[in-house]
Amino acid sequence: MTPTENSPENMNNQTSPDTQARPHPSDFTPHPPVDLPRIQAAVREILLAVGEDPDREGLLNTPDRVARMYAELFAGLRQDPRQHTQKAFHENYDEIVLLKDIPFYSICEHHLLPFVGHAHVGYLPRGQVIGVSKLARIVSAFARRPQMQERLTTQIAEFLMAEMNARGVAVVLQATHTCMTIRGAQRPGAAMVTSAMLGIFRKDARSRAEVLSLLKS
Numbered sequence: 539m540t541p542t543e544n545s546p547e548n549m550n551n552q553t554s555p556d557t558q559a560r561p562h563p564s565d566f567t568p569h570p571p572v573d574l575p576r577i578q579a580a581v582r583e584i585l586l587a588v589g590e591d592p593d594r595e596g597l598l599n600t601p602d603r604v605a606r607m608y609a610e611l612f613a614g615l616r617q618d619p620r621q622h623t624q625k626a627f628h629e630n631y632d633e634i635v636l637l638k639d640i641p642f643y644s645i646c647e648h649h650l651l652p653f654v655g656h657a658h659v660g661y662l663p664r665g666q667v668i669g670v671s672k673l674a675r676i677v678s679a680f681a682r683r684p685q686m687q688e689r690l691t692t693q694i695a696e697f698l699m700a701e702m703n704a705r706g707v708a709v710v711l712q713a714t715h716t717c718m719t720i721r722g723a724q725r726p727g728a729a730m731v732t733s734a735m736l737g738i739f740r741k742d743a744r745s746r747a748e749v750l751s752l753l754k755s
């Protein structure tokens with residue numbers, strides 16, 4: 539921050555953190571390209587730190603493999619999800635559109651371990667729809683980032699609500715977190731379920747019941 543920005547007359551114009559508007563759900567700024575050599579060096583450090591020999595045969599190519607793996611797992615940091623809503627078409631369809639059991643793979647940002655599961659995404663259109671495969675691509679774009687399941691759920695729902703101008707959006711995610719199953723609490727099979735209901739699905743109990751029954755059927 540430059541001194542001018544910090545001057546007393548400008549201080550009053552600054553928004554306090556509480557009142558600062560959240561970024562628009564479809565705002566997207568691509569992150570810089572993945573720095574593969576930097577990941578390689580870091581992985582080598584981890585191997586040394588756990589007492590391994592990074593130069594033994596089996597580990598020689600591991601830093602490179604892990605670097606390319608992270609580039610793939612975090613590809614969503616450089617993919618604008620709006621590319622999947624650009625081909626929305628006008629259609630006077632006013633019933634729920636629902637795609638169930640979309641497999642997704644994400645990385646828990648607290649442990650950098652995968653959480654894996656299924657997403658169910660539904661929306662009530664307001665004059666425009668997108669190809670159903672796009673819903674799966676939107677889930678994937680948000681999943682391939684360092685994530686929390688709760689935030690992933692909200693991001694998908696708010697993005698669709700904003701981009702599709704939908705009357706309502708319902709997103710349910712069900713996932714197994716390896717940070718819970720292979721370490722820590724070690725609860726194999728435990729699934730975490732999160733949901734986000736927006737628009738009519740939040741406001742209207744009958745619409746919510748309808749989408750929930752479709753999700754369960």
Ligand code: ZN
Nearest residue numbers: 646648649717
């Ligand atoms: Zn975790």
